[in-house]
Amino acid sequence: MNESNKLYVRAKPKNIKFVETYFYQRECSSNASIVEDKHSKPIEQIKIVLPYDGFQFFTQQACNDVKTQLKYKYKEVDGLIGHIAFANSESVDMQKIPLTNFRTLPIEVPIINNDINIDELQTDQNICIATHEYMPQNPKVLPVNVNMTLCDEDILSEKHADA
Numbered sequence: 001m002n003e004s005n006k007l008y009v010r011a012k013p014k015n016i017k018f019v020e021t022y023f024y025q026r027e028c029s030s031n032a033s034i035v036e037d038k039h040s041k042p043i044e045q046i047k048i049v050l051p052y053d054g055f056q057f058f059t060q061q062a063c064n065d066v067k068t069q070l071k072y073k074y075k076e077v078d079g080l081i082g083h084i085a086f087a088n089s090e091s092v093d094m095q096k097i098p099l100t101n102f103r104t105l106p107i108e109v110p111i112i113n114n115d116i117n118i119d120e121l122q123t124d125q126n127i128c129i130a131t132h133e134y135m136p137q138n139p140k141v142l143p144v145n146v147n148m149t150l151c152d153e154d155i156l157s158e159k160h161a162d163a
Contacts, residue, residue, distance in 0.1 A: 007069045007111060009079035011062040016084065016107075017047045020136060028150075041135055046084070048130045050109050054122025063122050066111055070118065079111040105132065 023040035027033050052058045066079065083104040109128045112118060116126050 006108070007066055007077060007079045009058075009062045009065045009081050009109075009111070011050060011058045011079070011081045011109070013081070013107065014049045014051055014057050016049075018044065019047070020044045022139070044134055044136045046105070046132045046134075048107055048109075048128075048132075050081070050128040050130075051124065052116065052121045052126045052128065053124040055124070058121060060122065066118060066121060074112060075114075076110070077112040078108045080106055080108050082107045 020042065021044070022042045023037035025035055025037050050057055054060060054063060062079075062081075066077075070077070083106055085104045107130070109130060110116060111121070120126055
């Protein structure tokens with residue numbers, strides 16, 4: 001999307017969710033250990049949800065922002081509704097995220113495309129779900145420790161019978 005087809009819109013997402021997934025291998029033995037899974041890279045996903053409701057999230061004010069900025073008929077137009085700022089992002093591989101020079105992620109949502117037209121922005125019939133993935137580094141401290149006790153079913157039934 002070129003800069004001339006980008007609108008600035010005063011809307012707020014319903015929610016922004018960060019999900020981090022790390023992979024570990026656990027050896028269950030008398031010398032148990034837990035190590036990073038070398039075959040799986042950690043992933044983090046940012047999920048942004050914005051309902052086109054015309055009221056609470058994509059408000060009448062946001063609809064007016066779109067109408068006053070649209071001068072031509074476009075097949076596709078994105079709206080910039082804000083930014084997510086990243087602190088301590090040096091430890092994250094953000095090659096998949098189009099960050100600005102200030103280490104922020106622009107929150108852009110489709111305003112007009114094949115599925116949405118300008119009249120549907122306030123009808124509460126559509127919702128935008130934007131996702132961004134990137135690869136964080138594994139934490140320096142292992143976040144999980146799993147302890148197990150393995151028992152034979154026959155032994156358990158004998159213990160309950162004695163009690």
